Amino acid sequence: MQSSLVKRFILLLFLLSSLNGFAQDSVYVRQTIKQLTSKTFWGRGYTKDGMTKAADFLSAEYKKIGLLPFQGDYKQSFNYPVNTFPGKMLVIINGKKLIPGKDFIINNESPSLKKQATVDKIDSVNYQAGLNLQIVLKDKLTWSVATEVADKTIIQINKKAFAEIPKTINVDIENKFIPDFKASNVCGFVKGTKYPDSVLLITAHYDHLGGMGNDTYFPGANDNAAGVATLLSLAKYYAVNPKPYSVGFICFAGEEAGLLGSKYFTENPLLPLSTIKFLINLDLVGTGESGMTVVNASVYPKAFSILNQINAEQKLITKINSRGKAANSDHYFFTEKGVPAFFFYTQGGISAYHDVFDKAETLPLTEYNDLFKLIISFNKKLME
Known part of the structure; x- marks a missing residue:
């Protein structure tokens, strides 16, 4: 009887420690997302050294966690062109000064422009002020990254925030085209105890x-501070619990500019691509109340079946949706090179995307713990 009580007590302690471990990981994930979305990293983009600072932060986290670099250094550097907006960001319409990011955004290919003009209507949503300036009314403002500069400045205005018909405009916009912006993929791994060459x-x-002008930046909490924080949390787990196989971790740069970091890595791999047994790419994983979707599920039906079986047995994610092949995140170029890969993203919750409202404080992280458990169990099953 006493032995039975002792066993139950030990089991209870084990369960409590496991739960505390997950709770601590949740705290770490939230802290990491808060850091990555802070002004210090300025949208992890192309002005105020945002992306460089983020890469340095990740390298330091890799070292702290105990990851090994793939080849001498955690960073894999590469270059690409990008259009940036480091300075002036003034738009006044009908005498009213508009707020960058909330009232308006500048089309990402726009050149610098300083101009005062009257506005002519083209149709219900399009206006122009001469040949080099166009105004577009939008229901929602979303931004992106451009790798070239157009010959016309385009201003998108949130018609819900600014209901007036544009009649006059005063613009002072500063762009800076960088032909060889330096970025870095951040790469590390936990060495396998028995099969280190299987990854x-x-x-x-x-x-x-990044940022638009001196005062406005895009935090990118769900896209993709949540994915990075989850990756780091998994790295912490595997560093403490090494497996017979190696587990690698790559934080890519240049995704928003066209999957450039992952493309560069697959063309200049730091390990033979043939040694990668499976890849899981995490992007937009900060929600989950409506479940999650797996890109490439129909390409690798056996692996998707294993994932669903684990999910059903452990009662984790409410619903896992199947999707086919898509060039919508960093898994894509690996798949093109013959590496089996899934791209996970969650659904439901906040609708903020590529705007100034994708903030850490509004990110629910609904399914972080369940997603963490699902990935650990899935990886274990893949190597049985």
Whole structure:
């Protein structure tokens, strides 16, 4: 009887420690998302050294966790062109000064422009002020990254925030085209105890949109600070619990500019791509009340079946949706090179995307713990 009580007590302690471990990971994830979305990293983009600072932060986290670099250094550097907006960001319509990011955004390919003009109507949503300036009324403002400069400045205005018909405009916009912006993928791994040359790879892009002018930046909490924080949490787990196989971790740069970091890595791999047994890419994983979707599910039906079986047995994610092949995140170029890969993203919750409202404080992280458990169990099953 006494022995039975002791066993139950030990089991209870084990369960409590496991729960505390997950709770601590949740705290770490939230803290990491808060850091990555702070002004310090300025949208992890192209002005105020945002992306460089983020790469340095991730390298330091890799070292702290105990990851090994793939080849001498955690960083894999590469270059690409990008259009940036480091300075002036003034738009006044009908005498009213508009707020960058909330009332208006500048089309990402726009050149610099300083101009005062009257506005002519083209149709119900399009206006122009001469040949080099166009105004577009939008229901929702979303931004992106451009790798070239157009010959016309385009201003998108939130018609819900500014209901007036544009009649006059005063613009002072500053762009800076950088032909060879330097970025870095951040790569590390936990060495396998028995089969170190067999690798399960977990990836997430850390770059976001950066800033628009001196005062406005795009935090990128769900896209993709949540994916990076989840990756780091998994790295902490595997560093403490090494497996027979190696587990690699890559935080990609340049995703928002066209999957450039993952494309560069697949063309200049730091490990033979043939050693990657499976890849899980995490992007937009900060929600989950409506379940999650797996890109490439129909391409790898056996692996998707295993994932669903684990999910059903452990009662984790409410629903896992199947999706086919898509070039919508960093898994894509690996798949093109023959590496089996899934891209996970969650659904439901906040609708903020590529705007100034994708903030850490509004990110629910509904399914973080369940997603963490699902990935751990899935990886374990893949190597049985």
